[in-house]
Amino acid sequence: MTTERTVIVVRTNPPGDDEIEWNDWYENVHIAARLEIPGFLLIRRFQLSSGLPDTFALDGPRYLAVYEVENAGVLASDPYLKLTKYEAERAEDSFEKRTRSHPDNSRGIFSQIFPEENYVHPNNANYLLAVGHVDLPDEILGEYHAWYNTEHIPSYVQIPGVLNARRFAISSLPSGTTSRSGPHGSDYIALYDLENDDVFQSDAFIERSTTPWSARIRGWTWERRRMNNSYKCIYSSDS
Numbered sequence: 001m002t003t004e005r006t007v008i009v010v011r012t013n014p015p016g017d018d019e020i021e022w023n024d025w026y027e028n029v030h031i032a033a034r035l036e037i038p039g040f041l042l043i044r045r046f047q048l049s050s051g052l053p054d055t056f057a058l059d060g061p062r063y064l065a066v067y068e069v070e071n072a073g074v075l076a077s078d079p080y081l082k083l084t085k086y087e088a089e090r091a092e093d094s095f096e097k098r099t100r101s102h103p104d105n106s107r108g109i110f111s112q113i114f115p116e117e118n119y120v121h122p123n124n125a126n127y128l129l130a131v132g133h134v135d136l137p138d139e140i141l142g143e144y145h146a147w148y149n150t151e152h153i154p155s156y157v158q159i160p161g162v163l164n165a166r167r168f169a170i171s172s173l174p175s176g177t178t179s180r181s182g183p184h185g186s187d188y189i190a191l192y193d194l195e196n197d198d199v200f201q202s203d204a205f206i207e208r209s210t211t212p213w214s215a216r217i218r219g220w221t222w223e224r225r226r227m228n229n230s231y232k233c234i235y236s237s238d239s
Contacts, residue, residue, distance in 0.1 A: 004071035005112040005119055007168060007191075009130075011061040011184050011227070012105040015098035025095045026065075027235050033083055034067065035237055039074030042121055042238055043067050046128050046231030051197025056209075058228045060184055061104045064130060066191065068119070072171060075109065106182025106226075110168030110189060114149050121238060122163040125193035132186025132227035140220050147217045148190065155208045156192065161199035165192045186226045197230045 014022050026045065034040050046064045074080060087096040099105060112119070136144060153165045170180050170187045180187065199205055208214075 006069045006072045006074070006171070007110050007112070008065075008067040008069070008075075008107070009110060009168075009189060010065045010067075010105070010107045011182070012063055012099060012102055013061045014063070015095070015102045022095055022099075026099075030095070031065075031235070031237065034080075037074070037077065037079045037083065039070040039077065041068045041070060042236070044128075044233055044237070045235040046130075047234050049127065049197055049230045049232040051127070051200050052129070052228070052230040053200055056200075056228055057230070058225060060227060060229055061106070064128070064229075064231050066128070068121075072109070072111065076174065104183070106184035107179070108181070108185050108189075109171045109173075109179040111171050112166055113169050114145075114153065114167040119164075119166060121236075122193055122195075124195050125163055126233050127194035127197045128231045128233065129192035129194055129197075130189065130227050130229055130231060131192075131225070132184075132189040133221050133224045134180075134185065134187050134226050135224055136187065136221065144188075144217060144221070147213055151211065151213055152208075152217075153190070155211075156205075159199055159202065159204045159208065161195045161202070163193040163195060165190060167191075184226050189227065194230075197232070200230065 016022070031043050031045075034043060044066050046066075048060070048062045048064075069075065087100075090096045092098075133144075148167060153167070156162050157165055167188065167190050170178055170185075173179050178187075
């Protein structure tokens with residue numbers, strides 16, 4: 001059965017020089033309020049790490065949050081809409097308003113498209129590799145998906161230290177417009193749970209990252225990347 005798993009992915013930088021207080025608010029107020037809503041399954045926060053080689057890594061916001069929800073209907077539920085309405089009405093100097101209006105803030109709601117199975121969060125998933133692409137031409141999408149699903153991900157999950165991998169496509173808002181927002185937003189993302197980010201230095205990673213098919217796909221996608229970064233987990237709601 002195809003999973004209905006939906007994720008919200010948010011990337012941002014602290015909205016001011018009160019980063020310690022902001023991190024405390026994010027985990028103990030912002031996240032805590034969402035965990036009270038039925039259907040929110042897991043929320044994790046990550047901070048940018050330097051493990052990915054410079055030839056792959058992109059500049060981008062230092063913080064990433066992944067909100068796992070049971071399905072898209074959770075985000076149309078009364079409790080969630082009530083919470084977001086409350087946050088939208090907060091004062092301009094509140095963390096809610098300052099975070100959402102920060103120029104580095106990018107956000108999207110994504111539906112899982114691969115694999116067709118429910119996600120189980122590995123207990124030893126200490127790092128995350130996050131990759132995102134935007135504005136891919138229709139004529140390359142078939143081969144792009146085939147490469148990801150039949151070569152790239154199946155080979156990556158065989159690398160010691162790579163625990164699993166999933167792919168997502170951007171979803172639309174109830175208005176019919178895309179949920180993608182911000183300068184770093186993507187249409188398709190891949191999330192790889194990692195035990196550590198030493199994996200990027202391994203022969204297995206280098207070999208699987210430089211196949212002929214990978215080179216062909218990157219010829220189309222390299223300039224369309226909006227995210228290609230390694231992150232260290234700093235908070236998980238199931239810990």
